[in-house]
Amino acid sequence: MDDQNKNLILATALSFGVILAWFLLFPPPDAPPEDPNATDRTASAPADVATAPTTAPEAQTGTPGAGAATETTGADAPRIAIETPRLSGSISLQGGRLDTLALKDYRDEPDENAPIVELLRPAGTPNAYYALYGWAPGQGLSLEQVPGANTMWELAEGDTLSPGNPVTLTWTNDAGLTFTRRIAVDEDYMFSVTQQVTNDGTGTVSLAPYGIVARHGEPENLKNFFILHEGVIAMADGTLSEIDYDDVADLEIDPAEGARAEVIRVSQDGWIGFTDHYWMTTLIPPGGAAFKAAAKYDDRRDIYQTEAVLPTRTLAPGESTEASTQLFAGAKEWETIRDYQRAGVDRFIDSIDWGWFFFLTKPIFWLLHEINQIIGNMGWAIIGLTLFIKALLLPLAYKSYVSMAKMKELQPEMEKIKERTGDDRQRFQQEMMELYKKERVNPASGCLPILLQIPIFFSLYKVIFVTIELRHAPWFGPFNDLSAPDPTSIMNLFGLMPWDAPPPESILALIFIGILPIILGVSMWLQQKLNPAPTDPTQQMIFAWMPWVFMFMLGSFASGLVLYWIANNVITFAQQYAIMRSQGYKPDVLGNILSSFRRKAKTESK
Known part of the structure; x- marks a missing residue:
């Protein structure tokens, strides 16, 4: 994967993070306060009821009113x-x-x-x-x-x-x-x-x-x-x-x-x-x-x-x-x-807020609903939906993972080119393209599955957030509402104690996150170890921090959405690991983890 495509992925991910963080920290402002000096246009209307149409549409409009009205709350009416x-x-x-x-x-x-x-x-x-x-x-x-x-x-x-x-x-x-x-x-x-x-x-x-x-x-x-x-x-x-x-x-x-x-x-x-x-x-x-x-x-x-x-x-x-x-x-x-x-009732189904990606949210919800009808548990239905989506995208993902396996094999050659070219970026890019051409590797093939995941993620987020079928939908144990944030925290020993976690609006909720966001961060981190590391040190640092940034950022999101992302990461890791091995490359995840620690220690010692 060349620098241009890595920058594209990085820009997309960071933009997504900035947008979500902005709307979480700075929600739309409340409506302005009522002006007590505003002109009273409804003086003849009762103070406790709505203003009814005063005349038929074809007749001359009169003063707003409410029929034969007396000012009463009607609390004692039959x-x-x-x-x-x-x-x-x-x-x-x-x-x-x-x-x-x-x-x-x-x-x-x-x-x-x-x-x-x-x-x-x-x-x-x-x-x-x-x-x-x-x-x-x-x-x-x-x-x-x-x-x-x-x-x-x-x-x-x-x-x-x-x-x-x-x-x-x-x-x-x-x-x-x-x-x-x-x-x-x-x-x-x-x-x-x-x-x-x-x-x-x-x-x-x-x-x-x-x-x-x-x-x-x-x-x-x-x-x-x-x-x-x-x-x-x-x-x-x-x-x-x-x-x-x-x-x-x-x-x-x-x-x-x-x-x-x-x-x-x-x-x-x-x-x-x-x-x-x-x-x-x-x-x-x-x-x-x-x-x-x-x-x-x-x-x-x-x-x-x-x-x-x-x-x-x-x-x-x-x-x-x-x-x-x-x-x-x-x-x-x-x-x-x-x-x-x-x-x-004409187009009544559109009263549900399907959003801009309605062409995705509608079929995704339908599939989630049908899987839930079979399984009877919305949490497992989300995991089943993830399996279906990953199976649907497998042909495309296969090409991506094959390309990543070859890119991993070329990592030593890429490091040699980097050392040989030094700060000459143009020469570095030329030699890299020659290497890709020689080894028949297309670095861009790894980007498309990632880009396809973005609208799917937004659509599923929309489905989980707006549909009543996810409201108070239990999974197991402490997870009794998949439309709400993870109810576990270190403060209740991750659900082992009968105490509530910090409320989502509390600053403590941003720090003491639940077990699902932590698993999400770890799964993203492990998945990164299968992918070719960026050659640029700055990009290496940003990608290294990204799982932990997302871990805290998604801590206040609906637990059903976090569950989907965890399932997606785990299935992606399994698919990528199996495909890479089928191409003759044996991923050494543990070795990559130890190597990253060694590189970090070496950098700090300098």
């Missing part, structure tokens, strides 16, 4: 229980808000006694997060004549919302319009909301059905990490949009919406909502229907919201109309979301 195999929660009759929801299959910590994950919370509580529905008034109607965020509904049918047992709410205004809302839920995370209105009055009216997902403030566990999108996510006619919370807060004020807003016109298929690391709440209008999707931010009340507003309906006396939409509120499980996509 509720309808939600009980499914995977969900528990309730619907408030005040506004018909779906505002309490917990995920039975997931807990805050990898402990069976830990609290289950809360997804939705009612207004008036910290980090309120909820969904509400209604009708935006058009011609012939005022805000008080349509149901809004604080309208008191009556329960007309059902007592507990569960699969196969929908509930129906009703409300009648003073103009003879009767509003009905039927809510159903399936076995997983999909709610179906059918809104109906019947005009028993004497005049023609127009109105538009809408759905809102509102979030008070940013999530309390916001990661703010460059590899993960959290915030608004929308699909509009096959185009995916992702808007971070700080970008939503920086949107320009839209006069038509009365708030900071970005409006997306969807002609056929789409959805919009909020995505977290592992959870998502998404409004899904019917397929083939046009609608207006909007992301908004109310900076006076610190409320983020997403809207889906369907086209305006006009009702003459005696007529009725209805609109059905879906609401996904749950975990971003690959199988579950894939099934909803197959059922008609």
